[in-house]
Amino acid sequence: MTLRLVTIPISHYCEKARWALERAGLAFVEDGHVPLWHWRAAFAVKGTRTVPILVHEAGAETDSTDILHYVDARTAPEARLFPEDPAQRAEVEQWEERFDRSLGPHSRRWAYFHLLPDRDLALATVAQGAPKAEAVLTRALFPLYAALLRRGLNITPQKSMESLTKLHKLFAEVSEVLADGRPYLCAGRFTAADLTFASLAAPALLPDHHPGFVVPWERVPAAMRTEVEKLRATPAGQFVLRMYAEERGKKA
Ligand SMILES: N[C@@H](CCC(=O)N[C@@H](CS)C(=O)NCC(=O)O)C(=O)O
Structure with a gap:
């Protein structure tokens, strides 16, 4: 399944998630919306109103930090955004x-x-x-x-x-x-x-x-x-x- 990142493209929290996904080389499609009109897409996915939301094979992450952790779980240990130490x-x-x-x-x-x-x-x-x-x-x-x-x-x-x-x-x-x-x-x-x-x-x-x-x-x-x-x-x-x-x- 292709990952889908629901965003407001200008949102800096969405940029945080997009940067992490691109850095890790994870393929995704961005489903971008004008602020406020994003509510419909966000609500449809997860009954929430904030973005970014990452829709993946096992559900969805609704917070940028959770998206970084999702990405880290698919990144080599030495390159992870959260160090092991x-x-x-x-x-x-x-x-x-x-x-x-x-x-x-x-x-x-x-x-x-x-x-x-x-x-x-x-x-x-x-x-x-x-x-x-x-x-x-x-x-x-x-x-x-x-x-x-x-x-x-x-x-x-x-x-x-x-x-x-x-x-x-x-x-x-x-x-x-x-x-x-x-x-x-x-x-x-x-x-x-x-x-x-x-x-x-x-x-x-x-x-x-x-x-x-x-x-x-x-x-x-x-x-x-x-x-x-x-x-x-x-x-x-x-x-x-x-x-x-x-x-x-x-x-x-
Ligand atoms: N803690 C959230 C914050 C995300 C956030 O504030 N997103 C804004 C866009 S910059 C949003 O969707 N706001 C819509 C709203 O509050 O209705 C995260 O890190 O993902």
Whole structure:
């Protein structure tokens, strides 16, 4: 059976799962949807509303971390995203959990806050890799659509500022860890910690080589661009850009 990854192609949690699958060389088809319209597909598969969902021979995984574990079970031990060594594994898991809980929601809210006011840019962004009918429907209902997203993700000027502050704090912490010159966050090699940090930071850094979230630089709103440049200039930001340049296309 061919694996099916139900996604919102621009979603950074979906990118996390897609990166792991591609790195392991596991063949899959991506079933991509515009945010909110993904509900129908997600609900049909597993009675849930969040993606990514990986549909496989024995059922479905409904969380990006579970998808990474599914992938690891099919990867040679030395290339797994979660190392065998218990201490290293615990460190990787701690980072991954932290990024999932904090980085993911804040980078998403902050990016949407800047993209949603520009209707055409927002439409082009959310429709990437999704069926045409969903893009048409989104365009027709855009004011309502944007209001639903703002409400669902609590996107306000105040909350967006708070998210940016949290992003800077987390980036400062990661920069400090990288200050000793280590090439990866922990375990001395590429792990789920690096993959999760890079994929979940992507909406705030807009790295090249990203297969699902492409915003042409000249279309990025000026206020967002200034902040992206500041985040990119940090050691943590540079690290993410390097992970995309060096690791995103690599096979395990
Ligand atoms: N913990 C989940 C989070 C996934 C998540 O937040 N997905 C978002 C897309 S970025 C989603 O599907 N949101 C839809 C909703 O909450 O209705 C994971 O790691 O897979």
